[in-house]
Each structure stands twice: as C-alpha cells, then as structure tokens.
Amino acid sequence: MKPPAFDYLVATDCDMAVAALARAGSEAKILAGGQSLMPMLNFRLLRPSILVDINRIPGLSFIEETPDSVRIGALTRHFQLETSPLIAQHFPVLSYAVAHVGHLAIRNRGTIGGSLSHADPAAELPMMAVLLDATLRIVSATGSRTVAARDFFLNALTVDLDGTELLTEIVLPKLPAQTGWGFGEIVRRHGDFALAAVATTLTLSGSEIVQARIALTGVGPTTLRAAEAESLLVGREFDENLSRRAIGAVREAISPETDLHASADYRRHLAGVLIGRALSAAWRRGHAG
Numbered sequence: 600m601k602p603p604a605f606d607y608l609v610a611t612d613c614d615m616a617v618a619a620l621a622r623a624g625s626e627a628k629i630l631a632g633g634q635s636l637m638p639m640l641n642f643r644l645l646r647p648s649i650l651v652d653i654n655r656i657p658g659l660s661f662i663e664e665t666p667d668s669v670r671i672g673a674l675t676r677h678f679q680l681e682t683s684p685l686i687a688q689h690f691p692v693l694s695y696a697v698a699h700v701g702h703l704a705i706r707n708r709g710t711i712g713g714s715l716s717h718a719d720p721a722a723e724l725p726m727m728a729v730l731l732d733a734t735l736r737i738v739s740a741t742g743s744r745t746v747a748a749r750d751f752f753l754n755a756l757t758v759d760l761d762g763t764e765l766l767t768e769i770v771l772p773k774l775p776a777q778t779g780w781g782f783g784e785i786v787r788r789h790g791d792f793a794l795a796a797v798a799t800t801l802t803l804s805g806s807e808i809v810q811a812r813i814a815l816t817g818v819g820p821t822t823l824r825a826a827e828a829e830s831l832l833v834g835r836e837f838d839e840n841l842s843r844r845a846i847g848a849v850r851e852a853i854s855p856e857t858d859l860h861a862s863a864d865y866r867r868h869l870a871g872v873l874i875g876r877a878l879s880a881a882w883r884r885g886h887a888g
C-alpha cells in the first residue's frame with residue numbers, strides 16, 4: 600500500500616523541528632531512518648498530517664567520549680554504533696547486540712533515536728539503553744529535559760514523549776573496571792525480531808560480584824530489568840547453584856505473551872536458558888579483565 604498524503608518538512612536545525620512539532624501537535628511525526636515509520640504509514644496504521652524530517656539536522660549524529668560517559672546523537676545509525684571503535688572499547692555488549700538488529704540495509708538507515716522512540720517490545724536497543732542505565736535528552740519548543748531510560752519505556756510502542764518532543768541524545772555512563780558482559784537472543788530467522796533476548800553485565804571485585812544488571816526484551820510489552828535476579832547475584836561468587844536461582848528469578852519477573860511466533864511458556868523457558876548462558880559469559884569476561 601501507499602502512505603496517506605502528508606505534508607513534508609525538512610528541518611535544518613532542532614529549533615525548526617520542534618517549532619513544527621509544536622505547531623502540528625499530535626498530528627506530526629518525526630522521520631528519522633524511516634525503517635519503522637514508513638511501514639506503519641504504508642499499512643495506514645498512522646495518518647500524520649506532516650512528517651518532520653530530521654535527517655539533515657547537523658550535529659544530531661555523533662559518538663563522543665567524555666571523562667565518565669559516551670554521548671550518542673539520536674540520529675546515529677545502527678551501523679555506526681556497530682562499527683564504532685569507541686563503542687567497542689567502552690560498551691562491547693552494545694557493539695555485539697546492535698549487529699542483531701534486522702539486516703545490514705536496515706542498520707544502514709535505522710537510528711538509535713528512532714529505535715528508542717518507536718519502542719518495539721522485542722527491539723534490542725531499548726534493552727541496551729535500560730541495561731546500560733542510559734539517560735535520554737529530550738527537547739521541545741518550551742525547553743529541554745532528561746529522563747532515565749528505565750522510566751522512558753511505558754508500554755508497547757509507547758514512550759515518555761508527548762508528540763511535540765524530539766529525542767536528541769543518549770548518554771551512557773562508562774562501566775566500572777572488571778565488568779564482564781553477556782548477550783543472547785533467539786530468532787526464527789536471521790534478521791527477525793527476537794522471540795526472547797537478554798543482556799547482562801557483572802562487575803567483579805576479585806571473585807565477588809559487586810554489581811549485576813540483567814535486561815530482557817521480547818518477553819513482555821516493554822523491555823525490563825530483572826531487579827530480583829540482580830540482587831540475588833550481588834555479594835556472591837557465580838556458580839551453578841547461583842545461576843539456577845537467577846534463572847528462576849528471571850522467569851518469575853517476566854510476563855511473556857503467546858502469539859503467532861511462540862507461546863508464553865516457550866518464551867519464559869528461552870529467557871531462562873539465555874540468561875544462564877549470558878551470566879556465565881559475563882562472569883568469564885569479568886575475570887579476563
């Protein structure tokens with residue numbers, strides 16, 4: 600199908616974009632990579648009166664290091680994240696995870712800001728933002744604000760943005776030394792959205808886990824952290840018994856749904872298997888440095 604008719608504005612700076620959004624209110628849609636928006640328009644799931652194209656706003660696509668964080672512009676393409684030496688150095692779990700997003704053609708166009716704002720329940724980048732305790736910077740015609748990624752994802756395809764706001768930047772605090780990571784996902788075919796996906800980081804002090812993070816996607820309406828399982832791990836050495844307990848806590852924490860692709864029980868089973876493997880990998884990598 601073809602999209603319904605819409606007006607089209609190429610914004611050349613953020614002020615121009617947010618002024619257009621303020622004028623149109625909930626009638627406008629931001630166009631970033633178009634990889635989720637265009638299919639939704641073509642299926643006529645959305646009928647915006649105007650598209651505000653942000654692709655030509657200079658300064659929205661960057662990956663920059665500060666002493667304690669890495670800042671990522673909202674228009675940074677998935678492929679740029681995947682191939683960035685800075686991301687590989689500070690967040691290898693993100694480099695690895697982003698390579699699982701769709702196919703290369705999609706990663707060439709899709710942007711981190713678009714993925715977070717779209718908030719597909721099985722998307723990898725929202726899970727990464729929640730895992731890595733990202734802070735999101737948002738601007739509108741009336742000012743700017745920041746929101747923690749953990750508070751941003753409200754429901755399936757629903758985030759803390761009011762339709763006149765533009766996500767401009769994602770800030771990732773650097774990970775402590777001796778942090779290992781793990782990631783796992785199951786898809787039916789390469790490039791599909793995950794039936795279930797998990798990511799974890801374990802920060803060690805000697806042989807003790809001093810910080811644990813576990814995030815999941817594809818197993819509920821929105822990405823989430825498994826707080827109970829995280830606190831089980833802290834203050835302990837990782838072993839088979841602890842792994843089994845963490846797997847149990849992860850399965851308790853999620854409420855997957857049955858759909859065309861998999862049953863809720865199968866998704867719950869997968870999440871447990873994946874997190875068991877990811878925790879072992881994180882423990883190994885944490886010891887390796």
Ligand SMILES: Cc1cc2nc3c(=O)[nH]c(=O)nc-3n(C[C@H](O)[C@H](O)[C@H](O)COP(=O)(O)OP(=O)(O)OC[C@H]3O[C@@H](n4cnc5c(N)ncnc54)[C@H](O)[C@@H]3O)c2cc1C
Nearest residue numbers: 629631632633634635636701709710712713716722723766
């Ligand atoms: C065949 C196919 C397979 C895919 N597989 C996967 C997958 O496995 N995993 C995965 O995570 N994703 C997958 N995707 C989605 C892909 O990652 C998209 O790129 C992403 O979800 C949206 O990013 P975008 O830049 O294309 O955003 P767009 O499609 O341009 O926009 C998406 C939504 O976000 C809003 N928006 C965009 N940028 C901003 C901003 N800066 N501030 C506020 N709102 C904004 C738009 O208005 C729109 O509502 C797939 C897509 C396709 C077509």
